[in-house]
Amino acid sequence: MRQESASPTRHLRVRRDRGYTVLEFRGEIDIAAAAEIAPRLDQETRRPGARVVLDLSGIEFFDCSGLRLLYRARRQALDQGGQVHLVCAHPLTLRMLRITGLAGLLPPSPTLEEALGVTRSAARRTGR
DSSP: OEEOOOOSBTTEEEEEETTEEEEEEEEEESHHHHHHHHHHHHHHHSSTTOEEEEEEEEEEEEOHHHHHHHHHHHHHHHHTTOEEEEEOOOHHHHHHHHHHTHHHHSOEESSHHHHHHHHHHHHHHHTO
């Protein structure tokens, strides 16, 4: 069941979908956008047992500030016993993820549906 939420910033929309918090990044994710996104990202990923999907399908540009946000979200959620999954099909962003090694830590799914399917399978394997 999808539950819509207001946009906390022009670069981020947060909503609930099938028990997961979906953080949809939008537009150009640079240092200024990252500063806007970080407080809400922290709020969602620092909750104990957070189940988060980071959706990059709406991005037009993504720099190292965005990579730091992804790593930060992963680290914070895992520290709280949560899960983080990534949706990304943007070729240049996928290349950055591979070059930096972040794709190995946070493997991207091409669609939200696939990411939600992966999270359900992973949840069954880990007993969450």
